[in-house]
Amino acid sequence: MEEKFLAAWAQNREKAAALGVRMRPVDADAMKNAHRIMSSNRESDGFSLLAQKNRLDISLEALVIDKRFTALFSDDEANEALDRLLTAGYQF
Helix, strand or coil: CHHHHHHHHHHHHHHHHHCCCCCCCCCCCHHHHHHHHHCCCCCCCCHHHHHHCCCHHHCHHHHHCCCCCHHHCCHHHHHHHHHHHHHCCCCC
């Protein structure tokens, strides 16, 4: 499941790049970075720009709450991701 998450994150990063939004590279420490970002008070790379472009669906936060990947994250991390998305006006 972790491999699928990382592949989806890399794919979303490419989509963001096509929109002119820079996101953190998906590398060997990607899962560690995802947990660190979701456990902090700061949004993921590119989150604000993705919100401006109405593309929060390709943010790290959206992947964290994706039902395919919820087992990879704690409830606190998922709640943080959901809170960030809702605060930014994300429409489900």
